[in-house]
Amino acid sequence: MESEELLELHENLINVSSELLDLWNLLIFGDYTKGQTPILLRYGKVDDMIQGHGCSQLTNSTLKTCYGLDELVKAFVLSSHEINERVNNKGPNNYIQTFDDLIDFYFRTNILTSNLFTFLDIFVSSSSANLVISILVFVAASIMMMVLTFLIHNSIEKTEQEVNQVRSLLNYVPVDNLDAKEELRTYVLHNSLPSLIHRNHTDSNDDNVRNMLNAAVDGAVMCNDKGDIEIFNPAASRIHGRQADEVLGRPFWILFDTKYHDEIKSVMSLMIKGNHLNHAGETKEVEGLRKNGTKFPAIITISGTTYDSKVIYICFIKDISSEKKQNALLAEEKKNSENLLKNILPSAVAQKLKAGETFIAEKFSDVTCFFSDMVGFTSISSKMGANELVGMLNAIVNGFDALTEKYDLEKIKTIGDAYFATGGLWQTSDHPERVLMFALDTFYVIRTYNTSNIAQQLRKIDNLDAPDIHKVIPQIDIRIGINTGECVAGVIGTKKFAYDLWGDTINVASRMESTSKPGQVQISRSTFERVHDLPKLKFEERFVEVKGKGKMQSYLVDPSCHDCAKLNEETIKVLIDEEKSLRNELNPRESFDLTGGNVAEPPTTL
Structure with a gap:
């Protein structure tokens, strides 16, 4: 044969042997992407043929039973590649060795062929249903169905005859x-x-x-x-x-x-x-x-x-289903109306209105009023959209409302970014302490909002390594004023009526807030006399100019006694590091093995 023909034969043998191995692997292991199900682990006898039994000593006589089909096929492909390469090399002493290899290859081929025929017989018998049993079951079921059908038919026919006889006899019964x-x-x-x-x-x-x-x-x-x-x-x-x-x-x-x-x-x-x-x-x-x-x-x-x-x-x-439904709807609507009224007015005032009172006015000799205002609200709100602004106010006011429930205080109203609440309307003597504790907890509400807002703003920033990034995001701060004294309260108006308080006590509480320092609580002398002995609290005495009052003695609560509303630079850096870590987890880097083309698995994050 010419060299070109030998080269073509050499390449064809390589392709045929490789295709044989691929088809064999597809048969036993399957390919779910192509809808090919594996035959391995489905039938016990087939698995024994594929995997073999294993022997301590291998000879030509035990080769058929010791080796599994999988090993025989792989050995056949490997031997064909070796003989093909040896024939293609044409070495001087290659013919005798090639002849010996061909003899051995022929022997292994006979064993492989014999095992493949046996494998086909076992596979077909294992995967096919037992025809004899199926026929017997079908025949038995058919006989039973025919017997049951016959019995049911006879029973129905007999019953129908009896019914017809009875109905025929009714023809002789008078209509009356x-x-x-x-x-x-x-x-x-x-x-x-x-x-x-x-x-x-x-x-x-x-x-x-x-x-x-x-x-x-x-x-x-x-x-x-x-x-x-x-x-x-x-x-x-x-x-x-x-x-x-x-x-x-x-x-x-x-x-x-x-x-x-x-x-x-x-x-x-x-x-x-x-x-x-x-x-x-x-x-x-x-x-x-x-x-x-x-x-x-x-x-x-x-x-x-x-x-x-x-x-x-x-x-x-x-x-009475309809009455029950109507009563349930009326009760639900009544409950909703009462809840709405209680959200607008204090419970005691709401009860009076429900009782039919139209003019409500009361004088309280001892109440404590709370005023808070957001520092720099105008400049911050001017840079916000409508949804962002209302969302910010809603989050903060909701936090304050929850604290009024905790300390049993009454929320009076909100005016813009200002919050007005009071304690002591319902004959409680510890209202100055509860209002002060409420005031200290409001800083935690503001700090929580600032933390959430900064984390949200950091998600929108691409370069988290930019310098002075902590100065770019604005933070909310508040100042608070508290005063204790007497006042008058009542409900005024007939449309959109509201419960309100009037008196010098409210004016002084408002002045305590306006003259307070950002991030601090300022209380009047009347409040200080009721709370100065509370543990773990420190006060700084000062004098402030109050419109219409002149200089007034007041006290600032030490900032160390409550949370700081604004986050410092170190805390913001922690949030930046957390955002970086989160981005790394969501976008892991992938590395590739250039020599083998395999993708390297990223490290598992616990």
């Missing part, structure tokens, strides 16, 4: 008799019989009673002395969703939930034992039971009397 007997009338019209004991013979007076009960708007039921239903009017049928023939002769209490059965039985029993048969009756609120199993609220009135020397019970049933 059919109309007088409710059971026969129901059977003729609806082809059904009620499951009840034969009713006793009734005279013409029963028809009068039946007509009166049938004319009732509410559900009406007449029972005998045992509580079994004898008359079930159309209104009761509509309420319970049952036809009369379904309940006649059955106990009255089955029309209601099981938890009321004993109570209804007890009422009926006491009427007989207590000789209350002509009593006005007993009214109960119960849960009715419809045919489909649903329940509904109902009011029943049970009365006992004697009729034709027999004890009977007359029971009236009224479905």
Whole structure:
């Protein structure tokens, strides 16, 4: 053969052997991307053929049983590559070695071929259903179905014949008799019989009673002395969703939930034992039971009397579902109105308005007023959009509102960025202490907002390593003023009325706030006299100029006694580091092995 032909043969052998190995791997391991399911681990015998048994000594005689098909296929491909390379090299002493390899290759090929045929037989037998068992099951099932069909057909045919005979006999019954007997009338019209004991013979007076009960708007039921239903009017049928023939002769209490059965039985029993048969009756609120199993609220009135020397019970049933729904809606709306009123006004004032009072005015001799204002609010708000501004105020005011609940204070109103609250309106003597504790906690609310706002703003900044980044994001700070004294309170106006306070005490509290330092609480002398002995608090005495008052003695609470509203540079750097770390986790760097092209796994973050 020419060299070009040998080269082409060499390349074809390489391609064929590689394709053989790929197809073998696809067969046993599968490829879920192509919808190929693996055959490995599906059948025990097939797995034994693929994996082999393993032997301590390998010879030509044990090669067939020791090696698995997977190893034989891989060895076949490897041997074909080696022989192909040796033939292609054409070395001087290569022919004898090549001949020996071909003999050995031929022997291994025979073993592989034999094992592959055995593998195919085992695989086909393992994956195919047992035909004999399937046929036997099918035949047995078919015979059983035919027998059952025959029996059912005979039973239906026999029943139909009996029904036809009975209905034929009814042709000889006079129409008047059919109309007088409710059971026969129901059977003729609806082809059904009620499951009840034969009713006793009734005279013409029963028809009068039946007509009166049938004319009732509410559900009406007449029972005998045992509580079994004898008359079930159309209104009761509509309420319970049952036809009369379904309940006649059955106990009255089955029309209601099981938890009321004993109570209804007890009422009926006491009427007989207590000789209350002509009593006005007993009214109960119960849960009715419809045919489909649903329940509904109902009011029943049970009365006992004697009729034709027999004890009977007359029971009236009224479905109050609509009334319940209306009452529930009214109660919910009333609750919503009361909650809204309590959110607008203090509880005591709201109770007075509900009681009908229209003019509300009170004088309080001892209250403590709180005023707070945001420092630099105008400059900060001018750079905000409407949503951002309202969101900021809402977050802070909500935090203050929660603290008023904690310290049992009354929020009076907010004016722009100012917050006005008071304590002591409802005869509590420790209101100065509670208002001061409330004031100290408000700094934590502001600090929490600043922390959240800075973290949110950092997410919008691309370069977190820029210098003085902590100065770019503005922070909110507050100053607070507190004063204790007397005031007048009341509700004014008829439209959008509000509860408000007036007096010199409120004016002084407002001045304490306006002359306070940013990030501090300033209290008046009257408040200081009530809180100076509180533990862990330090005060700085000072004199401030108050409009209309001149110089006034006041006290600043030491800033070390409460949280600082504004975050310092070190705290902001911690937030910056956290944002950097979060960005690194969300965008991990990927490295590649240039020699093998495999992607290196990023380190696991715990």
